[in-house]
Amino acid sequence: MFPTPIEKSPRSWQLTYQALLPVALVMWLLPLIAVALFSIKPDADFTTGNYWGLPSSFNFVENYGKVFFASDMPRYLLNSVFITVPTVVGCVILSSMTGFALGVYKFKANLWVFFMFVAGNFVPFQILMVPVRDLTLDLGLYNTKTGLVLFHIAFQTGFCTLFMRNFIRALPFDLIEVARVEGVAEWRIFWYVVLPLMKPALAAMAVLIFTFIWNDFFWAIVLTQGAESQPVTAGITSFNAQYRAAYHLMSAGSIVAALPPVAMFFLMQKHFIAGLTLGAVK
Amino acid sequence: MKMFKATAAALALSVGFGAGAQAEGLSGTLKIFSDMSNPAPRAVMEGMVERFGALHPDLDIELTVIDREAYKTQIRNFLTANAPDVANWYAANRMKPYVDAGLFEDISDVWADPALADLASTKGAMTLDGKQWGVPYTYYQWGVYYRADIYNELGLSEPASFDEMKSNCQAILDSGRKCYTIGTKFLWTAGGWFDYLNMRTNGYDYHAKLTGGEIPWTDDGVKATFANWRELIDMGAFVDNHTAYSWQESLPFIVSGDAAAILKGNFAVPPLREAGLDDSKLDFYQFPAITEGVALSEDAPTDTFHIPAKAENKEAAREFLKFVVSADNQTLINNGDNLGQLPVNAKSSVDDDKFLKEGFEMLSANSPGGVAQFFDRDAPAEMAKVAMEGFQEFMVKPDNLDKILARLDRAAKRIYK
Numbered sequence: 001m002f003p004t005p006i007e008k009s010p011r012s013w014q015l016t017y018q019a020l021l022p023v024a025l026v027m028w029l030l031p032l033i034a035v036a037l038f039s040i041k042p043d044a045d046f047t048t049g050n051y052w053g054l055p056s057s058f059n060f061v062e063n064y065g066k067v068f069f070a071s072d073m074p075r076y077l078l079n080s081v082f083i084t085v086p087t088v089v090g091c092v093i094l095s096s097m098t099g100f101a102l103g104v105y106k107f108k109a110n111l112w113v114f115f116m117f118v119a120g121n122f123v124p125f126q127i128l129m130v131p132v133r134d135l136t137l138d139l140g141l142y143n144t145k146t147g148l149v150l151f152h153i154a155f156q157t158g159f160c161t162l163f164m165r166n167f168i169r170a171l172p173f174d175l176i177e178v179a180r181v182e183g184v185a186e187w188r189i190f191w192y193v194v195l196p197l198m199k200p201a202l203a204a205m206a207v208l209i210f211t212f213i214w215n216d217f218f219w220a221i222v223l224t225q226g227a228e229s230q231p232v233t234a235g236i237t238s239f240n241a242q243y244r245a246a247y248h249l250m251s252a253g254s255i256v257a258a259l260p261p262v263a264m265f266f267l268m269q270k271h272f273i274a275g276l277t278l279g280a281v282k
Numbered sequence: 283m284k285m286f287k288a289t290a291a292a293l294a295l296s297v298g299f300g301a302g303a304q305a306e307g308l309s310g311t312l313k314i315f316s317d318m319s320n321p322a323p324r325a326v327m328e329g330m331v332e333r334f335g336a337l338h339p340d341l342d343i344e345l346t347v348i349d350r351e352a353y354k355t356q357i358r359n360f361l362t363a364n365a366p367d368v369a370n371w372y373a374a375n376r377m378k379p380y381v382d383a384g385l386f387e388d389i390s391d392v393w394a395d396p397a398l399a400d401l402a403s404t405k406g407a408m409t410l411d412g413k414q415w416g417v418p419y420t421y422y423q424w425g426v427y428y429r430a431d432i433y434n435e436l437g438l439s440e441p442a443s444f445d446e447m448k449s450n451c452q453a454i455l456d457s458g459r460k461c462y463t464i465g466t467k468f469l470w471t472a473g474g475w476f477d478y479l480n481m482r483t484n485g486y487d488y489h490a491k492l493t494g495g496e497i498p499w500t501d502d503g504v505k506a507t508f509a510n511w512r513e514l515i516d517m518g519a520f521v522d523n524h525t526a527y528s529w530q531e532s533l534p535f536i537v538s539g540d541a542a543a544i545l546k547g548n549f550a551v552p553p554l555r556e557a558g559l560d561d562s563k564l565d566f567y568q569f570p571a572i573t574e575g576v577a578l579s580e581d582a583p584t585d586t587f588h589i590p591a592k593a594e595n596k597e598a599a600r601e602f603l604k605f606v607v608s609a610d611n612q613t614l615i616n617n618g619d620n621l622g623q624l625p626v627n628a629k630s631s632v633d634d635d636k637f638l639k640e641g642f643e644m645l646s647a648n649s650p651g652g653v654a655q656f657f658d659r660d661a662p663a664e665m666a667k668v669a670m671e672g673f674q675e676f677m678v679k680p681d682n683l684d685k686i687l688a689r690l691d692r693a694a695k696r697i698y699k
Contacts, residue, residue: 225348247530
């Protein structure tokens with residue numbers, strides 16, 4: 001059932017493993033390597049068909065300089081921050097409360113309310129496209145960061161509630177009962193007993209939601225248009241010219257856009273991996 | 283969004299402006315939505331707004347530049363919901379849905395202005411139901427861009443007839459190269475080949491009727507076009523595996539000399555120049571005649587300005603349109619530092635660029651048959667998609683022709699109904 005650790009396997013297999021691993025790794029990363037390579041090439045390399053070779057000239061400074069100083073990229077990055085951070089904060093606040101309510105209180109509709117939150121996750125978001133777009137238009141929130149943030153919070157809270165509720169369920173219920181016996185008010189139980197215990201889960205969830213929202217492309221193009229509100233994922237397409245696509249700039253832009261979630265992942269790696277398993281197993 | 287409040291009224295005098303005499307006293311706000319989002323076109327648009335603003339100091343001009351691709355999906359939205367006074371779009375059938383829906387203003391009165399008589403070459407493209415619905419501001423030629431150095435090496439000259447084109451091609455093939463590079467991944471490049479082969483085989487009027495749904499796809503004329511195309515395909519004139527390339531990905535073949543030519547619009551020139559093909563290596567010829575006696579006609583896609591029917595400041599919008607097409611403005615915005623394309627006004631001068639000059643000459647003097655827009659602008663969008671898929675399939679599997687044509691015919695019966 002459990003794979004034999006590599007150091008206990010025969011030497012020949014160890015060698016094969018050690019040889020194949022880098023190959024698999026490079027192949028796995030090939031598209032990313034291509035993008036990284038192209039981000040330092042001049043535009044002409046694309047037209048001459050120099051896709052995999054060495055850059056004909058080293059254009060790191062020029063390409064990245066253009067991305068930061070001659071395009072709307074900084075604006076798009078800032079938009080991404082202004083969309084992602086409020087969403088993460090909003091989701092964390094709402095879901096810790098809903099998770100607490102659903103995890104601690106026993107009431108008749110508890111399971112049904114919980115199911116509704118979970119069911120939200122199973123609705124393919126494509127079918128929401130038209131109604132959500134009409135709704136934001138009617139509310140006057142079309143093409144605003146607020147509209148995008150509100151929608152993301154509403155949609156992500158379903159998943160976060162599942163996450164939080166299961167985590168709170170796993171906490172020793174005795175703690176809460178002891179507090180109740182002591183006569184502590186319910187909101188103080190939430191604030192002083194449950195919330196501190198939830199910290200690892202909150203951190204894990206914040207990292208997950210951050211990457212989800214940062215990488216969101218679909219809603220960004222449905223609900224926003226133009227540099228004043230679009231996040232960076234949608235903004236990268238602005239390097240598509242009328243007739244030709246500036247692949248070198250798009251590559252550089254993609255690398256820049258991918259850095260924050262990658263940085264976030266490495267900084268919070270512990271929480272991220274915890275987040276993937278937390279709440280999933282009881 | 284950028285606001286240009288005109289301040290330098292004196293500048294107005296220094297800007298030549300043909301139709302400006304009655305233009306005083308414009309006031310209020312002029313809202314312009316533009317899809318000229320790339321750096322150079324954007325600068326052109328902003329420059330035009332600035333200069334127009336200088337002519338009309340009391341007018342507040344609000345310019346919104348929207349990403350070109352996003353614009354295509356948003357135009358429906360803003361024409362109905364929150365219409366600007368002036369909006370960019372495209373000529374011919376591409377504007378038909380909005381004309382039919384009553385979203386564009388009839389501006390035949392603007393075209394009645396004698397100053398617009400110099401725009402004759404594009405008037406047809408702006409006309410639907412006998413009325414004009416917008417003004418053009420730029421266009422560009424299509425044609426065969428070829429490697430002059432390869433032609434010289436093989437002792438070939440620009441072909442004047444289809445037979446010559448084929449014999450040239452055979453010589454090129456014999457030298458171990460391909461005649462034409464093409465990338466049909468996104469279909470439209472094959473549409474260019476169909477346009478030219480069909481216009482040369484059957485003429486402009488036939489082509490217009492076909493894209494307009496008046497001639498069935500199973501017609502003998504269409505079959506003759508495909509028979510000519512098939513001759514090239516059977517020779518092996520096109521690069522292999524072209525369905526895997528976008529048009530930009532097809533350029534390396536001509537740069538490396540593995541292919542000798544490409545049928546393309548003038549926008550292919552800048553990347554080819556950047557890749558090292560200077561004017562001694564790259565040259566241009568008009569697609570040669572196929573059927574004798576058929577007047578030559580060309581593809582020249584035209585970009586336009588329109589006034590939405592729901593615009594609020596139509597008076598100022600009309601003045602802006604007249605300003606855009608004036609000879610001086612046309613010369614300026616289409617020069618090599620700006621759009622690098624062809625001016626629509628016959629009185630404008632063309633930039634000193636080999637390809638622009640040849641193109642301007644070709645379109646104004648050597649295109650008696652007419653000027654088409656391009657397959658996916660002349661045919662309705664739905665039909666264009668089905669048909670271009672058929673062209674791509676034909677280029678790979680020419681034996682499927684009858685099946686393809688039957689399919690196109692069925693689609694046409696549904697779409698043009």
